[in-house]
Amino acid sequence: MIELRGLGKRFGERVLFEGLDLDLVPGRTTVIMGRSGSGKSTLLRMINQLERHDAGVVRLSPIEIPAGLPHAEWSRRATALRRRTGMVFQGYQLFGHLNVLDNVTLAPRIVQRVPRAAAEQQARSLLELVGMAQAVTRFPARLSGGEAQRVAIARALATQPEVLLLDEPTSALDPGSTADVVRVIGDLKARGFTLAMVTHDPVLGHQLADELIELD
Numbered sequence: 001m002i003e004l005r006g007l008g009k010r011f012g013e014r015v016l017f018e019g020l021d022l023d024l025v026p027g028r029t030t031v032i033m034g035r036s037g038s039g040k041s042t043l044l045r046m047i048n049q050l051e052r053h054d055a056g057v058v059r060l061s062p063i064e065i066p067a068g069l070p071h072a073e074w075s076r077r078a079t080a081l082r083r084r085t086g087m088v089f090q091g092y093q094l095f096g097h098l099n100v101l102d103n104v105t106l107a108p109r110i111v112q113r114v115p116r117a118a119a120e121q122q123a124r125s126l127l128e129l130v131g132m133a134q135a136v137t138r139f140p141a142r143l144s145g146g147e148a149q150r151v152a153i154a155r156a157l158a159t160q161p162e163v164l165l166l167d168e169p170t171s172a173l174d175p176g177s178t179a180d181v182v183r184v185i186g187d188l189k190a191r192g193f194t195l196a197m198v199t200h201d202p203v204l205g206h207q208l209a210d211e212l213i214e215l216d
């Protein structure tokens, strides 16, 4: 599905990746581990092209993004690729001025032009899936970390992405909230979603991974 081939990335003088090959295989969970600063978030962000690579190619057939495209062409292809992926950011990044339901319906309504009623129906079933159906009218400031993270997962799924990218979904959570979020991710895995997850937690990593990569 998503293929990275010969990927290179540098920030100034610092070479973060060189010749990186990685496949995100449909229906499988790829876990990315490694110490702080090793490039885990950057790797996820290159997979969905929030960060550009300097060498190699990112493919999500039929989209192909080689390094060095002119900006307009890169932007067109990156947008097309991004519409087929969902991202759960390190630190949730919910829209603070929108309630839970509106957070989840925003992208389908604006980007995909799904009518409000249909978007809300879908959002309610996603919120059910993550155990947050009772919270549709609450605002992000009134959610615990674990609740916010589960809403962020529902929001990322709302555009029906082919692959879901999760950046340290449990790093800021207490053990109880972590268990809730891990249950949700385990459910997604059992339903056959394609997942790529960054984590610092070796127990969680080994529990969920079909493929485990460690950045050195």
Ligand SMILES: Nc1ncnc2c1ncn2[C@@H]1O[C@H](COP(=O)(O)OP(=O)(O)OP(=O)(O)O)[C@@H](O)[C@H]1O
Pocket (backbone or CB within 6 Å): 011, 016, 034, 035, 036, 037, 038, 039, 040, 041, 042, 043
């Ligand atoms: N836009 C940027 N400009 C310059 N350096 C950057 C940029 N983004 C990331 N870096 C550097 O690249 C390295 C990798 O950063 P990244 O955020 O990918 O690490 P990480 O593995 O996700 O770390 P953490 O576990 O702390 O989240 C770090 O040294 C970081 O300072």
Ligand SMILES: [Mg+2]
Pocket (backbone or CB within 6 Å): 040, 041, 042, 090, 167
């Ligand atoms: Mg990170």
